[in-house]
Amino acid sequence: MPDWPVVAVLGAEPDPGRVAAVVERGRILAATDAARAAGVRRGQKLRSAQAAVAGLEVYDRSVDDEAKMFEAVADAVGALAAHLEVVRPGLLAVAAVGAARFHGGEEPLAEKVVDAVEATGHVCRVGIADGLVAAQLAARAQRVVPAGESARFLAPFPVAELGDGRLTDLLGRLGVVTVGQFAALPAASVADRFGAAGAAVHRLARGLQARPVVARPPGGDLAVEERFEEPYLLAEPLVFAARGLAERLHAGLAGAGLACERVEIEVECADGTSASRAWRHEGLLSTSAVAERVRWQLQAWQHRQVFAESAGGVTVLRLVPDGLVRDPGRQLSLADGDREATARAERAVARVQAILGHSAPVTVDLAGGRAPDDRVVRTPWGDAHQERRADGPWPGRLPAPSPTHVPAVPVAVRLLDANGHDIEVTARAEVRSAPARLVLPGGAVRVAGWAGPWPEQERWWDPAEARRTARMQVVADDGRALLLAVTGGHWSVEGDYDT
Known part of the structure; x- marks a missing residue:
């Protein structure tokens, strides 16, 4: 389903001239046709897109809305195939062999899928090939790749299409840029290196499954379920139970030395009715990935018959693993451990961003500037930091060291000479008399030493926005070292130094 995040935000038939995009972590995730025609590209930084396209409408991604809207599409396709898998909202996978035999061939099956989806009011693309990666690329081109030809079909694509960013970067440095070049490498050498x-990625490049599927262990029931004494008519309580179920599922798989590529989510209602949906993942499903997909599916079912009062409420939630593979395990280095912690932190911040808005969580970096607060750049999480060279020429900037503490709002003070007159800084950046006393909100202190002033004149070409500031470093007789600034004849504390 092309640009499904945009469809979930704007609806199935948005204004064709609407220039809009959906962002995730500061980058363009999907855009309307009009936005792409204007130069917006997937993966582009948000600021770059806004700079290139005036009036770009920007929306944060909502995976929950995507899953809810996609449920109707999954039902339509499910009427044509006995078993389908939701890879993610906007992407379905169907085992084509049985369905194609029933509907008279692969091309008739593809046509019927298109018709069924269009009946729901959406546009889709269908591709058929051996393996999920090849089928996704075939869907972009709306092609049916003959059986056994997936490796040849994949060969001219860049290795980035295989989905492993770190491996793609390394292969590029080694001169391996296409899927065909990577597939031609000896499998044993790839595994060694x-x-x-x-x-697993090498198998995908050769048109195979990432990992050989293994049979379920004899006598081993790996499914997990939770039965509720009180039926639930809302999805939220079940979402909390889903996390514990996902952990139990993975504990059982780990005990058998297995992992899964698919998970079947099943619910049973008090009146005996049931519903199920299979979810697939491009890699192995982790505990977090399983819990997240259960949440998406339950919220998609919230407004359907599953949670209707006539069904009596949900009494059983069950997770059934499928697509079992041998868990190869891994040896983590210290750096790998750090990356895993970083990944967990990124997921947590992304959830906060989804709740509070894109610009709520920020990262902080130091950049070039004159005032202490100017050098602190706050950037929404996921956006590129503002590039201001710290070593560039900044006339009027403070000498080292920088203040240890900078108040959120400058504190108003008075800087006086020995006669009690306010200290003034002339146009030549000179003081008319030496500072002798500093009046702070808590009382007055004597000035034991001072340095400066350092003048700063900004936007001198714009009378309405022009500002002239001078800064001084002052040491009080009680040992405090402060950074003072005067603008328009008024002094304030911009920071203090540890002494």
């Missing part, structure tokens, strides 16, 4: 993860 890139490990189990690289071997």
Whole structure:
């Protein structure tokens, strides 16, 4: 389903001239046709897109809305195939062999899928090939790749299409830029150099499954379920139970030395009715990935018959693993441990961003500037930091060291000479008399030493916005070292130094 994040935000038939995009972590995730025609590209930084396209409408991604709207599409396609898998909202995978035999061939099946989806009011693309990666690329081109030809079909694509960013970067430095070049490497050499993860991607490049599927262990029931004494008519209580179920599921898989590529989410209602949906992941489903997909599916079912009062409420939530593979395990280095912690932190911040808005959580970096607060750049999480060279020429900037503490709002004070007159800084950046006393909100202190002033004149070409500031470093007789600034004849504390 092309640009499904945009469809979920704007509706199935948005204004064709609407220039809009959906962002995730500061980058363009999807855009309307009009926005792409104006130069907006997937993966582009938000600020770059806004600079290039005036009036760009920007929306934060809502995976929950995407899953809810996609449920109707999944139902329509499910009427044509006995078993389908939701890879993510906007992407479905169907086992084509049985369905194609029933509907008279692969091309008739593709046509019927298109018709069924269009009946829901949406546009889709269908591709058929061996393997999920090849099928996704075939769907972009709306092609049916003959059986056994997936490796040849994949060969001219860049290795980035295989989905492993770190491996793609490394292969590029080694001169391997296409899927065909990577597939031509000996499998044993790839496994030696890139490990189990690289071997799995190499299998994809050859048109195979990432990992050989293994049979379920004899006598081993790996499904987990939770039965509720009180039926639930809302999805939220079940979402909390889903996390514990996901952990139990992975504990059972780990005990058997297995992992899963698919998970079947099943619910049973008090009146005996049930519903199920299979979710797939491009890699192995982690505990967090399983819990997240259960949440998406439950919220998609919230407004359907599953949670209707006539059904009596949900009494059972069950997770059934499928697509079982041998868990290759991994040996983590210290750096790998740090990356995993970083990934967990990124997921947490992304959830905060989804709740509070894109610009709520920020990262902080130091850049060039004159005033202490100017050098602190706050950037929305995921956006590129503002590039201001710290070593560039900044006339009027403070000498080292920088203040240790900078108040959120400058504190108003008075700087006086020995006669009690306010200290003034002339146009030549000179003081008319030496500072002798500093009047702070808590009382007055004697000035034991001072340095400066350092003048700063900004936007001198714009009378309405022009500002002239001078700063001084002052040491009080009680040992405090302060940074003072005067603007328009008024002094304030901009920071203090540890002494």
